[in-house]
Amino acid sequence: METARLLERLKEAVKDAPDFPRPGILFKDIMPVFQDPKLVSDTCVALVEEVEKVGKPDVIIGIEARGFLIGPIMAQKMGIPFVAIRKKGKLPRECFSVKYEKEYGVDEFDMQKDALTAGQKVVVVDDLLATGGTLEAAAKLCDMAKASVIAHCVMFELDFLKGRDRLTHPVVSLVRY
Numbered sequence: 001m002e003t004a005r006l007l008e009r010l011k012e013a014v015k016d017a018p019d020f021p022r023p024g025i026l027f028k029d030i031m032p033v034f035q036d037p038k039l040v041s042d043t044c045v046a047l048v049e050e051v052e053k054v055g056k057p058d059v060i061i062g063i064e065a066r067g068f069l070i071g072p073i074m075a076q077k078m079g080i081p082f083v084a085i086r087k088k089g090k091l092p093r094e095c096f097s098v099k100y101e102k103e104y105g106v107d108e109f110d111m112q113k114d115a116l117t118a119g120q121k122v123v124v125v126d127d128l129l130a131t132g133g134t135l136e137a138a139a140k141l142c143d144m145a146k147a148s149v150i151a152h153c154v155m156f157e158l159d160f161l162k163g164r165d166r167l168t169h170p171v172v173s174l175v176r177y
Helices: 003-013 031-035 037-054 067-078 133-144
Strands: 015-018 026-029 059-063 082-087 095-102 105-112 121-129 148-157 171-176
Touching: 003 031, 003 037, 003 171, 031 037, 037 067, 037 121, 037 148, 037 171, 059 067, 059 133, 067 082, 067 121, 095 133, 105 133, 121 133, 121 171, 133 148
Parallel strands: 059 082, 059 121, 121 148, 148 171
Antiparallel strands: 015 026, 082 105, 095 105
């Protein structure tokens, strides 16, 4: 698979949504990517290849909701487990919880306490890196479980928001705006 062509295909699939979710925001709608199964597969293969340059994870962590779209595919391709980080109150059993600030307000995530074991190497997957708050919160949950985040992995990154600067782990991204 040619990386330059994949990046072109990804950029072509993303649609701009001006003034969403509020005036002045130019929202990058990635959902059209998922209308093309070949593009999804090629994207996940490319992300796996980039992640493996950083290290070999034991677990892929996916952040609700869009991390659930690519995280399980990546985990399957790598032959490793997938663990979900969900919004507060969506998971049964005992959970670690963390509040965080995102682009449009404050939210809270949960991860089941028995989902990871101490020392496991994890990669945290989401669709897009903006301000970094979501990925930072996910890393805090992994820290609570005494797991080791070896990388954050996203399809898209909004460089102008400098989210990468607030993260303490390497970032793997395919398309940077």
